[in-house]
Amino acid sequence: MKSNYKDDSLAVHTDLYQINMVESYWADGMHERKSIFEVYFRNMPFGNGYAVFAGLERVLDYLKEFRFTESDLLYLKEQVGYEEDFLNYLKTVRFTGDVYSVVEGELVFANEPLMRIEAPLAEAQLIETAILNIVNFQTLIATKASRIKQVVKDEVVMEFGTRRAQEMDAAIWGARASVVGGLEATSNVRAGKLFGIPVAGTHAHSMVQAYKSEYEAFHSYARRHKDCVFLVDTYNTLKIGVPTAIRVAKELGDKINFQGIRLDSGDIAFLSKEARRMLDEAGFHDAKIVVSNDLDEYTILNLKAQGACVDTWGIGTKLITAYDQPALGAVYKIVSIENREGMMEDTIKISSTSEKVTTPGEKNVYRIINRKTGKAEGDYITMKDEDPQAEKTLKMFHPVHTYLSKYVSNFDAVNLHKHVVKQGEVIYDNPTLEEMRAYGKENLNLLWDEYKRSLNPEEYPVDLSQKCWDNKMRNIEEVNQLVHAYKEE
Numbered sequence: 001m002k003s004n005y006k007d008d009s010l011a012v013h014t015d016l017y018q019i020n021m022v023e024s025y026w027a028d029g030m031h032e033r034k035s036i037f038e039v040y041f042r043n044m045p046f047g048n049g050y051a052v053f054a055g056l057e058r059v060l061d062y063l064k065e066f067r068f069t070e071s072d073l074l075y076l077k078e079q080v081g082y083e084e085d086f087l088n089y090l091k092t093v094r095f096t097g098d099v100y101s102v103v104e105g106e107l108v109f110a111n112e113p114l115m116r117i118e119a120p121l122a123e124a125q126l127i128e129t130a131i132l133n134i135v136n137f138q139t140l141i142a143t144k145a146s147r148i149k150q151v152v153k154d155e156v157v158m159e160f161g162t163r164r165a166q167e168m169d170a171a172i173w174g175a176r177a178s179v180v181g182g183l184e185a186t187s188n189v190r191a192g193k194l195f196g197i198p199v200a201g202t203h204a205h206s207m208v209q210a211y212k213s214e215y216e217a218f219h220s221y222a223r224r225h226k227d228c229v230f231l232v233d234t235y236n237t238l239k240i241g242v243p244t245a246i247r248v249a250k251e252l253g254d255k256i257n258f259q260g261i262r263l264d265s266g267d268i269a270f271l272s273k274e275a276r277r278m279l280d281e282a283g284f285h286d287a288k289i290v291v292s293n294d295l296d297e298y299t300i301l302n303l304k305a306q307g308a309c310v311d312t313w314g315i316g317t318k319l320i321t322a323y324d325q326p327a328l329g330a331v332y333k334i335v336s337i338e339n340r341e342g343m344m345e346d347t348i349k350i351s352s353t354s355e356k357v358t359t360p361g362e363k364n365v366y367r368i369i370n371r372k373t374g375k376a377e378g379d380y381i382t383m384k385d386e387d388p389q390a391e392k393t394l395k396m397f398h399p400v401h402t403y404l405s406k407y408v409s410n411f412d413a414v415n416l417h418k419h420v421v422k423q424g425e426v427i428y429d430n431p432t433l434e435e436m437r438a439y440g441k442e443n444l445n446l447l448w449d450e451y452k453r454s455l456n457p458e459e460y461p462v463d464l465s466q467k468c469w470d471n472k473m474r475n476i477e478e479v480n481q482l483v484h485a486y487k488e489e
């Protein structure tokens with residue numbers, strides 16, 4: 001089925017309800033009221049102790065290009081039925097607001113604002129869906145990659161997931177997010193071309209089957225690919241595969257750079273130990289053992305406990321699809337809006353579930369780092385006009401169980417929000433992917449090990465300042481009074 005409308009903009013990469021709401025705002029003259037929205041998630045993905053933020057670069061590109069094209073407007077007119085005057089307004093819409101955001105590779109936690117969007121109400125509303133779409137996926141994959149890397153430690157990890165990804169965009173952006181999360185390379189050539197990620201790989205069983213013999217296949221492969229890794233498990237790993245790899249490596253000697261072998265089935269612990277022994281006995285002490293086959297952080301941990309001899313891990317399905325948790329669940333919530341008199345008014349969404357009650361107002365988030373230990377004491381959410389660094393001692397308390405508190409002095413308070421878009425203009429230079437990965441790695445040193453273990457980590461404190469907490473309580477009280485005073489007409 002081919003559409004009559006050109007796919008030439010991302011402005012319509014949104015939910016219909018956003019445009020419908022904007023139509024009402026516009027009709028009522030509210031569309032230009034200043035509003036503040038925040039992006040955050042409520043639960044730590046994979047039960048991990050931290051998440052790795054990713055997606056900012058694509059969000060910034062999206063905002064820079066935001067506009068309804070002629071084909072968008074024609075579609076909205078012909079198929080959705082908006083009226084001409086509203087369409088004329090949509091035609092003029094650009095993103096003119098401000099964005100404050102944590103940077104890619106930053107370690108982030110549940111219930112803290114990752115991005116703050118300050119923009120005319122209509123603009124802020126129209127961009128919600130795309131921002132969540134980008135940040136939810138990329139942050140999820142970067143976090144999964146980081147979990148895997150935490151278990152693997154110093155060995156190389158390659159991303160192999162394209163064939164199993166949820167379509168092409170997910171493969172490309174998932175490969176990128178994997179690198180932000182700490183991986184070293186991808187097998188996806190387009191991701192390499194677009195983002196400069198190192199591309200790497202071995203060969204498939206089909207090649208061995210096509211040549212019918214491993215000897216022929218390895219020989220031929222080595223002739224054209226000097227740095228070669230041979231896949232040794234097509235017929236029988238220890239009886240034919242590994243001995244053939246050794247034989248070809250010996251025969252071709254210096255003509256090739258024999259890098260090692262890949263195992264893709266069977267008992268990886270047993271086979272890798274045996275293969276290591278065989279390679280060492282043949283004098284190939286530097287040959288690497290690459291493994292793949294439905295791996296994730298749990299299997300890797302287990303294989304390590306069994307003493308598997310692995311130098312490089314290839315991870316596909318379980319990384320690129322975030323197999324054990326398919327969505328991050330980040331939300332985009334309004335926290336403040338200009339009233340008729342031109343004053344900003346905080347706003348709150350009430351829920352019977354305490355985690356779902358929003359925290360109103362324009363806020364910042366600071367990482368509180370103990371100068372003595374060099375470790376983070378927690379994150380501290382303040383109202384915009386507060387400066388925690390000016391305090392001698394900070395009282396940090398749990399935002400729900402308020403009796404859980406501690407006092408921190410001799411600290412650095414680092415504002416995690418960077419001003420990345422100013423009046424519609426992107427003012428942030430994206431670092432290289434390599435720099436993002438290095439930043440994430442460096443930041444992990446700020447966390448105590450208790451927050452980094454993959455199983456049942458301690459909960460990292462994300463606290464509200466007293467002023468922020470008081471403001472929230474005041475807003476809750478106002479809503480309670482409103483509900484109490486409500487009478488049916």
Ligand SMILES: Nc1ncnc2c1ncn2[C@@H]1O[C@H](COP(=O)(O)OP(=O)(O)OP(=O)(O)O)[C@@H](O)[C@H]1O
Nearest residue numbers: 264265266267268269270293294295299302303306
């Ligand atoms: N020693 C091991 N300990 C724990 N898990 C392992 C071990 N070896 C392999 N695995 C994992 O077990 C799962 C299934 O392995 P299995 O050998 O059944 O793979 P397979 O692809 O079905 O093999 P084959 O292609 O020979 O049928 C994979 O996720 C693999 O990573």
Ligand SMILES: O=P(O)(O)OC[C@H]1O[C@H](OP(=O)(O)OP(=O)(O)O)[C@H](O)[C@@H]1O
Nearest residue numbers: 160204205264292293294295315316317
């Ligand atoms: O297992 P994953 O973590 O998803 O990693 C990617 C998998 O893709 C390939 O298998 P596939 O059977 O698709 O092709 P092959 O013929 O090359 O083995 C490769 O051999 C890996 O097993």
Ligand SMILES: O=C(O)c1cccnc1
Nearest residue numbers: 160187200201202203314
């Ligand atoms: O290069 C490889 O070995 C590879 C690439 C993609 C998927 N599986 C394996």
